[in-house]
Amino acid sequence: MRGRENARRVQGLAIALAFLPAAVLALRFATQGVGADPIKELTHTTGEWAIRFVFLSLAISPLRRFFGWSFLAPLRRTFGLAGFAYAVAHMLTWSLLDLELEPAAIAEDLTERPYVMAGMASFVILSALAATSTRSAMKRLGRRWITLHRLVYAAAALALVHHFWLIKADYRPALLHAAILAVLFGARVAWRLRKPAPGLA
Amino acid sequence: MGEAKIPESQVTDEALFVNRREVLRLGAVAALGAALAGCPAADEADASAEVGAARPPELTDVRPAADAYRVDAPVTDYQDATRYNNFYEFGSDKTDPAENAHTLRPSPWSVLIDGEVAKPGRVPLEDILATAALEERIYRLRCVEAWSMVVPWVGIPLATVLARYAPTSKARYVAFETLVDPEQMPGQRQNVIDWPYREGLRLDEAMHPLAFLAVGMYGRVLPNQNGAPIRLVVPWKYGFKSIKSIVRIHLTTTQPRTSWNDLQPSEYGFYANVNPEVDHPRWSQARERPLGGFRKQPTLPFNGYANEVASLYAGLDLTRNF
Numbered sequence: 286m287r288g289r290e291n292a293r294r295v296q297g298l299a300i301a302l303a304f305l306p307a308a309v310l311a312l313r314f315a316t317q318g319v320g321a322d323p324i325k326e327l328t329h330t331t332g333e334w335a336i337r338f339v340f341l342s343l344a345i346s347p348l349r350r351f352f353g354w355s356f357l358a359p360l361r362r363t364f365g366l367a368g369f370a371y372a373v374a375h376m377l378t379w380s381l382l383d384l385e386l387e388p389a390a391i392a393e394d395l396t397e398r399p400y401v402m403a404g405m406a407s408f409v410i411l412s413a414l415a416a417t418s419t420r421s422a423m424k425r426l427g428r429r430w431i432t433l434h435r436l437v438y439a440a441a442a443l444a445l446v447h448h449f450w451l452i453k454a455d456y457r458p459a460l461l462h463a464a465i466l467a468v469l470f471g472a473r474v475a476w477r478l479r480k481p482a483p484g485l486a
Numbered sequence: 487m488g489e490a491k492i493p494e495s496q497v498t499d500e501a502l503f504v505n506r507r508e509v510l511r512l513g514a515v516a517a518l519g520a521a522l523a524g525c526p527a528a529d530e531a532d533a534s535a536e537v538g539a540a541r542p543p544e545l546t547d548v549r550p551a552a553d554a555y556r557v558d559a560p561v562t563d564y565q566d567a568t569r570y571n572n573f574y575e576f577g578s579d580k581t582d583p584a585e586n587a588h589t590l591r592p593s594p595w596s597v598l599i600d601g602e603v604a605k606p607g608r609v610p611l612e613d614i615l616a617t618a619a620l621e622e623r624i625y626r627l628r629c630v631e632a633w634s635m636v637v638p639w640v641g642i643p644l645a646t647v648l649a650r651y652a653p654t655s656k657a658r659y660v661a662f663e664t665l666v667d668p669e670q671m672p673g674q675r676q677n678v679i680d681w682p683y684r685e686g687l688r689l690d691e692a693m694h695p696l697a698f699l700a701v702g703m704y705g706r707v708l709p710n711q712n713g714a715p716i717r718l719v720v721p722w723k724y725g726f727k728s729i730k731s732i733v734r735i736h737l738t739t740t741q742p743r744t745s746w747n748d749l750q751p752s753e754y755g756f757y758a759n760v761n762p763e764v765d766h767p768r769w770s771q772a773r774e775r776p777l778g779g780f781r782k783q784p785t786l787p788f789n790g791y792a793n794e795v796a797s798l799y800a801g802l803d804l805t806r807n808f
Contacts (some may be wrong), residue, residue: 321570321580321777322633382780393770400768450768453631454749455578455678 292356299360303367306334307374324382331375332404336444338368339411340465343437347472362418365437369415372408400450407443410436438473441466542707548640549621555696556624557790559776562635564704566777571711572629573730574678575664575671582673583711590670590731592708592715602657602737605650611715615701617650618642622705623698625721627728628760628789630746634774639719640702645693653689653737660692661685661742662718663734679745685729686742686756687720688798696721696794699732722791724758755808759799760789764808 310330313320320326342364349357384390394401414434416422423430445466448459541564573583576590597614600606620640628634648660664683668674674681691697698719701708708714713730720727726746736742746754753767762772762785774785788795799807 319779321566322775323780324775324782325633383782385782390770390772397765398768454574455676457676 288356292359295356296359296363299363299367303338303363303370306330306371324378327378328375328383331371331378332444332448335368335371335375335411336441336448336462338364338371339437339441339444340462340469342368343441343466343469343473347469347476350476351472366415366418369411372411376408400447403443403450404447407440407447410440410443414440438466438470542702542709544706545620545640545702547620548702548705549619551622551624551638555622557626557636559626559636561624561638562777567635567637567703568709568712570633570777572631572725573673573711573713575673575681575683575731576711577673578678584709586672587710587714589672590665590710590714592710592731595715595733597716597732598734598736599651600734600736601661602654602739604652604654607651609651611701614647614650614699614716615642618646620702623700623719623721625696625698625719626789626791627719627721627725628774628785630724630726630754630758630766630771632769632771632774632785633777634783634785635777637703638705639698639700640705641698641700641716641719643695644697644699644718645695647699648689648692648735648737656739657737658689659738659740659742660687660689661734661736661738662687662729662732663736664729665731665733680748682733683729683745684743684748685718685727686738686744687727688741689737690798691720691795694795694798696791722759722788722795724754724760726754727758757799757802757804757807759795759804759808760785761787761804761808763787764805 310326314323342361345357345361345364348354379394380386380391384394395405396402414437417426417430417433426433445459445463448462449456452459569584570580571583572580573587576583576586593611595611596608597611598608620642622638622640624636624638626634626636662685664681665671666674666682687697698721699716700713700719701716703709703712708717713728713732716732717730718728718732727744741756744754744756746758747756760771765771771785773782775782786792
């Protein structure tokens with residue numbers, strides 16, 4: 286019983302955390318004005334938090350395994366969906382505000398700009414994962430669900446490529462993201478390698 | 487390209503020059519000098535301004551912008567123009583320069599003028615400014631990143647300054663360098679760019695009446711983050727050409743190195759003329775985001791200065807020479 290209550294509390298916190306970056310930006314726009322370059326601000330904020338929440342989602346299983354914090358388990362989905370929500374906001378900013386829904390401009394971006402293609406590929410994967418994030422989809426897909434949801438690493442990697450291809454000169458922030466993803470993926474690989482050993486649950 | 491001679495009409499008459507010098511000694515330059523000395527009065531004068539946003543002192547005796555140098559578009563908000571900057575010497579985020587540029591000491595300042603000039607030397611800023619009366623120019627500025635501003639600059643024509651130090655007949659290009667001093671410019675502790683930041687123009691571009699050396703903006707002394715104490719403004723080119731905090735002006739016979747071209751030659755050319763037809767390899771240059779809102783607008787050839795400058799590039803393939 287205690288565990289379930291903990292899980293619910295942690296879940297509540299996670300949902301609050303998911304709304305926080307959007308709330309902070311909305312508050313800033315409302316009180317301090319939209320700033321110098323609001324389209325860029327919205328684009329970058331939503332894109333960065335999409336990546337960060339997907340990372341948080343990927344960090345749940347390692348934390349659960351290494352520290353035995355099983356109450357964290359539901360957060361994998363919560364943070365994954367939060368990442369997807371920011372990705373949707375990112376797509377809306379790009380299509381509505383930046384390109385003003387102009388079909389030619391959208392087509393040009395999707396066919397001529399590799400960074401947009403990488404970002405779009407990442408978004409398509411995240412959409413598929415979000416669409417199959419329900420319990421019923423899990424049941425329906427069975428083992429294939431696990432295979433499908435491993436693609437989250439591909440989505441994260443594509444998002445980082447998308448970011449890298451946009452940088453003018455200073456790669457440090459993107460390298461930090463890449464290092465985090467490497468650690469998360471490394472944790473997964475390490476777990477796989479250690480799994481056969483007995484007594485390590 | 488081109489013969490790159492200084493048109494007779496642009497060489498300042500010596501008598502006029504001397505006269506200007508006298509006038510200026512008493513006027514704007516004195517004010518600027520005092521201002522640049524980092525006077526604490528600036529804070530008092532702007533006690534009403536927002537906290538942490540003390541504006542630099544006002545410049546006096548500034549000739550208002552002539553119609554030919556006045557863009558018909560709303561001027562960008564002062565806050566946006568001074569808090570959203572690309573100045574990697576103070577960090578690579580747009581907000582870094584406004585936060586970090588207080589360590590720059592814009593006074594005393596001198597500029598080394600050398601290379602193919604008859605009168606080379608290390609020139610105090612005051613002497614450079616004595617070349618002409620301060621005037622205002624309300625120009626568009628289009629960043630290569632697809633955002634734009636309209637800024638009322640204060641300064642003097644570059645052509646007047648160059649003429650004063652007499653380029654030789656061999657001079658074809660003008661190279662500019664920014665200060666290198668990691669103590670004053672903390673961003674230089676990282677080798678994001680091979681310091682110093684370098685820019686350059688063909689001599690005929692540099693002698694064009696639109697090319698401008700700014701020491702102020704919005705009627706005030708140039709804030710550090712905008713390139714104090716003296717910066718270039720070339721309104722028909724992408725913003726990175728308009729080099730900040732200049733310490734050297736070097737006349738050369740061959741095309742000089744330029745920083746962004748060094749860094750990524752396939753993306754940033756020597757010319758860097760604003761051109762909505764030639765996309766950056768990674769993004770479109772067809773439209774731009776004027777700072778301060780969500781409204782986008784089409785980008786104009788040569789940033790709206792085609793009538794004035796297109797002839798400089800007659801016969802040049804602008805797709806290849808981007």
